Amino acid sequence: MCEPTYFGVDYSINPWMTPADWQNEHAERAKAQWGVLENTLRSTGAEITLVKAQPGLPDLVFTANAGVIHNGTAIPARFAHKERAGEEIHFTHLFQQLYADGEVDRVAMLPENITFEGAGDCIWDPRRQFFWLGYGFRSDLEAGAAVQAIMDAETHSLHLVDPRFYHLDTALCPLPDGSVIYYPGAFSGCGLGLIRSLVAPHERIELTEEDAASFAANAICMDDGTIIMSSCSEPLHAELQDRGFSQICVPLTEFIKSGGSAACLHLRADR
Numbered sequence: 001m002c003e004p005t006y007f008g009v010d011y012s013i014n015p016w017m018t019p020a021d022w023q024n025e026h027a028e029r030a031k032a033q034w035g036v037l038e039n040t041l042r043s044t045g046a047e048i049t050l051v052k053a054q055p056g057l058p059d060l061v062f063t064a065n066a067g068v069i070h071n072g073t074a075i076p077a078r079f080a081h082k083e084r085a086g087e088e089i090h091f092t093h094l095f096q097q098l099y100a101d102g103e104v105d106r107v108a109m110l111p112e113n114i115t116f117e118g119a120g121d122c123i124w125d126p127r128r129q130f131f132w133l134g135y136g137f138r139s140d141l142e143a144g145a146a147v148q149a150i151m152d153a154e155t156h157s158l159h160l161v162d163p164r165f166y167h168l169d170t171a172l173c174p175l176p177d178g179s180v181i182y183y184p185g186a187f188s189g190c191g192l193g194l195i196r197s198l199v200a201p202h203e204r205i206e207l208t209e210e211d212a213a214s215f216a217a218n219a220i221c222m223d224d225g226t227i228i229m230s231s232c233s234e235p236l237h238a239e240l241q242d243r244g245f246s247q248i249c250v251p252l253t254e255f256i257k258s259g260g261s262a263a264c265l266h267l268r269a270d271r
């Protein structure tokens, strides 16, 4: 994770971001909200490594976009927007540090012409043992084959079509029991067909637009079945409970003003 010391909405690269509406009090509230998320993760058993916050890089807090770490291999991201490109060097240093510390076995670079925004668009499905990839806004379709070759793991690529859900992790969250939370409106017809061909009807948790816009898909699911998200409706809460999950709501409304929530604010390194 990365502390929100310099977090703010300084530019606009997605429809949630309005720099003119961002005030100092939002930054203060963001720090408090992030602190609750960090404490919640630690209290549910997570060990957290912090990346040093950097002035001028307000989105560095969204460490899901640092890259992806899986089976001892780290692939650093390559950002689509120049506003975030300055983050790459810091995340690459982080991965080199993890390598030096023996936390990862290798750091593998993607071919230079491919953009790829890390775990924001590349999500491991713990039940199906493959990666779901998102493309269309931030990551290239070609990232799928590249990740597949480097990680030696199956990938399934989904075309994102709603600019509000520009990263896959804003619209899809596979859970450890095989259920998948997703917002149908985020995907092309082909993408939706692919999801429905790989996820059985009883495993589908389809979000309403309202839950999707509250970033309910942008959740963190701990191995013990605790799901952490900013907020959700009563019916979704009941549905998750019926499936045996216990839910913790950590309001992250200040980060939603930048187009991110719980999942975006962390990068898993334990899979």
Ligand code: ARG
Pocket (backbone or CB within 6 Å): 013, 014, 017, 059, 062, 064, 065, 084, 119, 120, 121, 167, 169, 170, 258, 259, 260, 261, 263, 264
């Ligand atoms: N403001 C950031 C951006 O637009 C938010 C990133 C959210 N990260 C995520 N994994 N969805 O790039």
